[in-house]
Amino acid sequence: MLELLAIPVALMPFAIFGLRVLDMSLDTLRVLFVIRGQRALAWFLGFFQSALWVVAITSVLSNLDNLWNLIGYAAGFATGNVLGMAIEEKLAIGHGHMRIISPRRGSAIAEAIRRAGYAATEIAGRGKDGTVTIINCSVRRRDIDRVRREVQELDPGAFVTVEEIRPLHRGFWRA
Numbered sequence: 001m002l003e004l005l006a007i008p009v010a011l012m013p014f015a016i017f018g019l020r021v022l023d024m025s026l027d028t029l030r031v032l033f034v035i036r037g038q039r040a041l042a043w044f045l046g047f048f049q050s051a052l053w054v055v056a057i058t059s060v061l062s063n064l065d066n067l068w069n070l071i072g073y074a075a076g077f078a079t080g081n082v083l084g085m086a087i088e089e090k091l092a093i094g095h096g097h098m099r100i101i102s103p104r105r106g107s108a109i110a111e112a113i114r115r116a117g118y119a120a121t122e123i124a125g126r127g128k129d130g131t132v133t134i135i136n137c138s139v140r141r142r143d144i145d146r147v148r149r150e151v152q153e154l155d156p157g158a159f160v161t162v163e164e165i166r167p168l169h170r171g172f173w174r175a
Contacts, residue, residue, distance in 0.1 A: 009063075013072030016059050020073055023052040024080020025087060032088050035164075092142035096162045099136055101125070105155040106133020112150050113137050138165060 007015050026049035033042040060073045102109055106122060113120040113135065123134040139147050144162055151158050 009066070012059065012063070012066070013068040015072075016056050016069055017072035017076040017079070019052050019056040019059075020076025021080040021083060023049050023056060024077055025084040026052070028081055028084025029088055032093075036094055092140070092144075094141050095138050095165050096141050096144050097136065097138045097165045098144065098147060099134065099161045099163075100151055101127065101132050101134050101159040102151075102155045103127065103129065103132050103157060105158070106135060109133075109151050109154050109158065110135050112154060113139075113147060116143075116147065116150070118143075118147070 026045045030042050030045035030049055033045065056073060056076070060069045063069050100106075100109055110120040110122045110133070118137050118139050120135050120137040123136070125132045125134045137147070141164075148160055148162075151160055
């Protein structure tokens with residue numbers, strides 16, 4: 001198909017690179033939407049991603065004697081993965097479950113999270129050095145860094161983990 005566009009042989013590796021970057025960026029996003037259960041977006045991205053892949057691979061396979069085409073294909077694959085990850089990170093779609101373990105300021109952290117509009121559940125626990133407060137909260141992914149900074153200000157010694165989640169049923173979810 002690229003041959004139909006009469007792209008000079010010297011520019012073909014760059015065209016293949018560009019197609020592959022787009023293809024893999026879409027593929028990375030598509031996989032993340034599949035995991036999050038976004039069927040329509042996954043279908044849409046998959047359709048265009050596969051069309052771009054067919055054009056790129058056809059261009060490489062029809063000119064196997066040109067090593068630069070293969071290099072453009074491989075470099076586009078690698079770059080597209082990283083670009084797709086960066087795009088997904090900027091979009092920050094979905095929720096994350098934060099678990100905060102604080103040896104000193106658990107109640108203050110929980111209150112700060114609640115003031116930010118999120119539900120926070122406090123649980124008493126015992127760590128290696130004594131009692132701790134375990135705070136569970138689910139936040140929008142785009143707000144995770146803001147909540148993490150707030151926790152860090154209140155208790156620099158707090159242990160914080162985040163897991164990706166898919167809300168299923170009930171509870172308090174900030175829109």
